[in-house]
Amino acid sequence: MLLDYFEGKKVLDRYGIRSIESKYVESSEDALKFAGEGKLVLKLISEKQLHKSKAGLVKLDLSGHEAIAKAYRELEAKGRALQPYRIIAQKMALGGVEIIIGGNEDPQFGKMVLLGLGGIYVEVFRDFALRLCPITRQDALDMIDQLKSRKVVTYGGEATGMIQDLLVKTSKLLYENGDIKELDLNPVVVRPDGYDVVDIRILK
Amino acid sequence: MRAPIDLKPMLKPKSVAIIGVSRSPDKVGHIILQNYLNAGYSGRLYLVNKSGEEILGMETYRSILEIKDRIDLAVISIPAQFVPEVLEECGKAKVKSAVVVSGGFAEIGQGALQDEITRIAEKYKIAMLGPNCLGVVDPRSRVDTLFLPTYKLSRPEIGGVSFVAQSGAVGSTILDLISGEGFGLSKFISYGNAAYVDEVDILNYLMNDDETKVIVMYIEGIKRAREFVEIAKKVTKKKPVIVLKAGKTAEGSAAAHSHTAALAGSYQAHEAIFRQFGFIIANDISELFFYAKVFASEPAPNGGRVAVITNGGGVGVLTVDAVSSSGMLSLAQFSKESSNALKKVMPSLVNIRNPLDLAGDADDKRYSQALSVLSSDNGIDMLIVIALFQTPGADSRLATELIRLKENMQKPMLVLSIGAEFTKMHKIMMESAGLPVYDSPASIALALEALLRYSIYKEKH
Numbered sequence: 064m065l066l067d068y069f070e071g072k073k074v075l076d077r078y079g080i081r082s083i084e085s086k087y088v089e090s091s092e093d094a095l096k097f098a099g100e101g102k103l104v105l106k107l108i109s110e111k112q113l114h115k116s117k118a119g120l121v122k123l124d125l126s127g128h129e130a131i132a133k134a135y136r137e138l139e140a141k142g143r144a145l146q147p148y149r150i151i152a153q154k155m156a157l158g159g160v161e162i163i164i165g166g167n168e169d170p171q172f173g174k175m176v177l178l179g180l181g182g183i184y185v186e187v188f189r190d191f192a193l194r195l196c197p198i199t200r201q202d203a204l205d206m207i208d209q210l211k212s213r214k215v216v217t218y219g220g221e222a223t224g225m226i227q228d229l230l231v232k233t234s235k236l237l238y239e240n241g242d243i244k245e246l247d248l249n250p251v252v253v254r255p256d257g258y259d260v261v262d263i264r265i266l267k
Numbered sequence: 268m269r270a271p272i273d274l275k276p277m278l279k280p281k282s283v284a285i286i287g288v289s290r291s292p293d294k295v296g297h298i299i300l301q302n303y304l305n306a307g308y309s310g311r312l313y314l315v316n317k318s319g320e321e322i323l324g325m326e327t328y329r330s331i332l333e334i335k336d337r338i339d340l341a342v343i344s345i346p347a348q349f350v351p352e353v354l355e356e357c358g359k360a361k362v363k364s365a366v367v368v369s370g371g372f373a374e375i376g377q378g379a380l381q382d383e384i385t386r387i388a389e390k391y392k393i394a395m396l397g398p399n400c401l402g403v404v405d406p407r408s409r410v411d412t413l414f415l416p417t418y419k420l421s422r423p424e425i426g427g428v429s430f431v432a433q434s435g436a437v438g439s440t441i442l443d444l445i446s447g448e449g450f451g452l453s454k455f456i457s458y459g460n461a462a463y464v465d466e467v468d469i470l471n472y473l474m475n476d477d478e479t480k481v482i483v484m485y486i487e488g489i490k491r492a493r494e495f496v497e498i499a500k501k502v503t504k505k506k507p508v509i510v511l512k513a514g515k516t517a518e519g520s521a522a523a524h525s526h527t528a529a530l531a532g533s534y535q536a537h538e539a540i541f542r543q544f545g546f547i548i549a550n551d552i553s554e555l556f557f558y559a560k561v562f563a564s565e566p567a568p569n570g571g572r573v574a575v576i577t578n579g580g581g582v583g584v585l586t587v588d589a590v591s592s593s594g595m596l597s598l599a600q601f602s603k604e605s606s607n608a609l610k611k612v613m614p615s616l617v618n619i620r621n622p623l624d625l626a627g628d629a630d631d632k633r634y635s636q637a638l639s640v641l642s643s644d645n646g647i648d649m650l651i652v653i654a655l656f657q658t659p660g661a662d663s664r665l666a667t668e669l670i671r672l673k674e675n676m677q678k679p680m681l682v683l684s685i686g687a688e689f690t691k692m693h694k695i696m697m698e699s700a701g702l703p704v705y706d707s708p709a710s711i712a713l714a715l716e717a718l719l720r721y722s723i724y725k726e727k728h
Contacts, residue, residue, distance in 0.1 A: 065524075113524060165527025169536040171492035177527045185526050193531050193539035195496065201727050202543060209542070245525040266524050 065110045066243075066265040068151060075260065078236045080229065080248075082260035085153045091135035094152045095128055102126050102155035106262075107138045109145035115262070116183045124155060156259040160216055161250035163191070164229055166237040168244050176234040178203075178226070180212045181250040188212075196238040203230040221255040229258065242267050268494055271471040272394045272464050276363035278454060278472075279408045280339035282311040284331055284362070286353055287345035287369075290322050295344045295368060295414040297322075305417055306409040311336060331360045338362045342402065342412045347371030350398065351383050358391025366412045367397035373460050374399050385462045394468075400459025401435040404442065406452055407478060415439055424699075426451020427480030428559050429473050431466065433458060433487045434513075441485070441552065448556060449698020450563040453479045467494045474502040481562040482508045483555055489537070496540060503545035504728075507721050509558045511549040512537050545724035547717045554713065560703040561714040565679040567722035570648040572599035573715065574641050575622035577653035578629040578661060582708070583622040586651055586683060589708035593716050596649075598622075605644040612636040630660035631668035638672050638680075649715055650680040656690045666693040670700040679718055683711050 066074075072082050088094040094105060107120040115121050120141060122134035135150065142148040163181035168174055172195055179191030192206035207213055207226055217223045229251070237243060245266040252259045283303070288296040296316075300323065303312060313334050314327040321327065328334050331341060331353070341362045343353055347369050357365055365388070372381035381398065388395035396402060402412030406425045413420070420439055423446040430445065430452065432438030438457040445452055453476070456469055466489060473479045482502070489495045502508055515534050531539075541548050547562075549555045573590050575598070577583035590596045598621050601609070609619045613636070616626055623641075625633050634652070641647055652669060654661055673680055682697055682704045684690050694704040705711040 113526070163526060165525065165531075167525065167528045167531050169531070169533070171489065171533070172496065172536055172540060173493075175531055175536055175539060177531055179530065186529055189530060191530050193535055194543050195536075195540055198543075199728075205542070245528050247525040247527050249526055264525055 064267050066267055068108060068149070068263060071263040071265040074236065074240070074243075074265065075248075075263065078232045080232050080236070080260060081258075082263055083153050083156055085151055087149050088135075088152045091128075091132040094131050094135060094150075097152045098126065098131065103131060104153040104155050104261075105131070105134050105138055106151045106153065107142055107145065107148050108151055109142070109148040111145045113264075114183070153261065156252045156261050157254060159252040159254040159258070160218075162216055162226070162253055163247065163249035164233050164251055165248065166196070166233060166243070166246040174234075174237040176230060176237055178206045178210065178230055180210065180216060185249060194234070196234040198231060198234040200227050200231055203227040203234075206230060216253065218253075218255045222253050222258075225258060226253065272468040274364070274394060274456075274464065274468065274472040276339040277366065277394055277396060278403055278405045278410060280310055280364070280410060282313070282336050282338050283308065283340045283342065283410070284313040284315055284334060284338045286315040286331060286341055286343045288314045288316050288322055288327065290320065298414045298416050299342055299344060299368070299412060302411045302413060302417060306411045306422070308409040308411070310339075310408075313338070331356050331362065334360065339364060340410070341365045342368065344368040344414065347377065347380060347398070351380070351387060354384050354387045354393070354395070357393060358387060361391075362393055364394035365396070366400065366402035367395060367459075368400065368402060368412065368414060369397075370399040372398045372462070381460060381462050388463045395463040396456070397459040398462060399435075401438055401457035403457075404452065404455035413439070413442075421446035422452075423448070424451035425453075426563065427453050427478065428483060428563050429454040429456070429476070429479040429481070430483045431456045431458070431469050431473070432485040433461065433466075434485060435459065437485045437552070441555065444552075444556065448560065449695060449701075449704070450560055461490050465490045467491050467498050470495075470498045470502050470508070474498070474505055480506060481559055482506060483559050484508060484510045485513070485555075486510060486537075487513045496544070499540065499544040499546070503721075504725065507547060507562045508545075509547045509549055509555055509562070510541050511552065511555055512541070545721060545728060547721060553710075557705065557710045557714045558717050560698075561679070561681065561718050562721070564701045564703055565681070565718055566677065567725070568648045568679050568715075568719050571596040571715075571719050572646060572648045573597065573651060574599045574601070574644070574647040574649070575651045575653065576625060576634070576637055576641070577622055577655075578625050578627060578658050579653060579655045580624050582653050582655060582683070582685065583624055586653060586708040586711070587622050589712035590651070590715075593712045595716050595719055596712060599644075599647040601641070602644050602646050605640050608640045609637065612640070627658045628660045629658070631664040633660070634665060635668050635672060642672070642676055642678065647678065649678055649718075650676075651683060651711055651715075652680060653683045654693075656684060656686055656693055663693065663696070666696045670697055670702055673700070673702045679715065681705060681711055681714065683708065
């Protein structure tokens, strides 16, 4: 069962993993109000669709009444086939490298944590590292080193410590919450000096 | 979690009973007996056969219960349906261990029959290997339960590499191939259906076995995953484990609900655990050998800076390419002192740089002079010595000199020799003396990388 987005956000909060400011919206006016002066993302969330971007369920870089209203209408139209669904508004993240941090439960070994080059091509490039939970900081470093894209993902090492932190926290979260069967934080947008968890998908 | 099963009675038995021994030379029981005799097993050997007839001039017993001696190991090769009864008798006779060679259990859907013999083994605390397995070879104790005749499958020399395989077919081909390598065998264990003794018990035994320097495993599946993780953590702190896992291409779950689940299938989980706990992962059978060989003889390196010494320019360049394309290795810079010392002793046609091309007429003396200088250069962590035996200067004296130099070498030193019969002869010479020889730049780079990776793992975890 897919955990409600904001329930998921709370779980991440408990482990000190910050995710981007978000809100469910019921109308384009709602979304406009949430956007304020900044740029906005609208997403449709449904248990029936894992690949949101590919299915056109993510509208990026929105600003102004017109653009937001248009995007909202389009999502509503797509939502009819994906009932039940919710539309979520998020602050637009600053640019950066997209990584995936994930977790699942191997039927034999138990909870595993994953790090990979993220975004919509994650299953195309398959550049990822996997470990059994709980992991040490050294394990986290080994995972980063295992990626072919390690130089890109860490900005030549600048973001290494931050990604290590995120991995250790995620591993702890997975290890301590037996009921969480799968977890996708994809993408996590990484910059040399910070990150934003932009999408949360937790299955219980 | 149960206590690990001790395999000592199986691998170092003072007394062995072969149950199901047969008069006809093509029967499994007969071949096993023949192999015991060929290997020169020096413990007490008993034969059990229902008919009680004499075989190869040896007395047989109708049942294990008739033997007055305490039996350490029973090798059972009789039809599956009779195994429970015979194992029960082994229990009553206080037999300590058993290798059940017979097939016809879980592998053909006879799970209940397998459970029955497992229960008997548990009840009498018999260390039971199998069923449906080749069993064990230990060249030191001269135990050999394989039902494959030695004229078809050569047995390796005594050495430090232990080989563990679930599959009999993979196991026997690898055993055959090991006999053609210079490094020898410590233990061979093919454990088949793993009804009782499994990979966890085997790793535990080999971890504490002083005769085993390197463990090589072929795995299809792991029976007790949590226990495996616990032993995996411990074993690699003591010795290297090289693993080849089947099932890489098995389809992941098509109905994955997350990207993570789509990526992290069963093979990936196994591989992740092997990496996490410092196993060396081989991708095919030949890689098992590249790795086994280097770990059997080489010390841990201080780093990944490689010096290449060659008597052939082109092969030197190809080797530099292989070293440079490895993510972990790099080409070393010779120190000023080394360069000056080399200039003094090398003929003028030798360019003093890495790779050091000693030229096609290089003989054992030139190699010796070069290696003596470079072995004490602190900027060099590992040495690749390319010895092409097709050249005018290279002959058995070179092989002998390299063996001599190896004896005092503190750093990993590997030889690359590519060629047919004449080269192979020298390869065997060198490898028998503990100097590993490779036949391609790519394989030598893989071996050095694994050696370095393991030494870093041990340092950091």
